[in-house]
Amino acid sequence: MKDSVIVLVSGGMDSATLLWFAKEKFSKVYAISFDYGQKHKIELSFAKELIKEADVEKHFIVEVPHLKGIKGSALTDENIQVPSEEYPEGPPITTVPMRNLNFLSIAASFADIYEIENIGIGIHSVDSPYPDCRAEFASSVEAAINASSIMVAKKKNRITVWTPFLGMSKTDVLKIGLELKVPYEKTYSCYRGTLPPCGECATCRQREEAFRSLGVEDPIKKIKR
Ligand SMILES: [Zn+2]
Secondary structure, X not given: OEEEEEEEOOOOHHXXXXXXXXXXXXXXXXXXXXXXXXXXXXXXXHHHHHHHHHOOXXXXXXEOHHHHHHOOOOOOOOOOOOOOOOOOOOOOOOOOOOHHHHHHHHHHHHHHHHOOOEEEOXXXXXXXXXXXXXXXXXHHHHHHHHHHOHHHHHHOOOOEEEOOOOOOOHHHHHHHHHHOOOOHHHOOOOOOOOOOXXXXXXXXXXXXXXXXXXXXXXXXXXXXX
């Protein structure tokens, strides 16, 4: 078993699965979540409950207010609607500029101080429309983190950006999670922040498709406001 990991947990199904997967692979598991002014802030309350059940070493919740201030994304800008259609060719309007770069660098600060050698992020599809969810992004950030780490400079070790789901589909990720008995009723994916989830936004559709393709009912559907 490897030593320690800090997992980025949004409250959605991918990061929840990663958290449960991390518990199998690492002896010490930390979690970090971000309040970045997302409209679907409800995901944070799901993340808190989920992480309680995961029983991690520590759950850090960090405010990232500048992402809200910049606006320009349907996830943070009140003037832009979350669209109902599937992902287009280019980066979707729900892309938050440099979100994962911000998050990973913040997680790396915690990794440096708590001497955590792995930072887990639940990115999966190789050709994600989100630029900061791709393999090239993860390897570049890993290089930058190692080049700027106090711990690495002192101990001559490495920090790994751990992306075990890279190359998988959402259905593949769900399959792993069902085997690990991830409590999906405590996860939340909808970009619109409604309860029950809207069922129309791209992330709702992807989640629904993953559950449908495995012939499993999504337990979030039983939760009502
Ligand atoms: Zn939705």
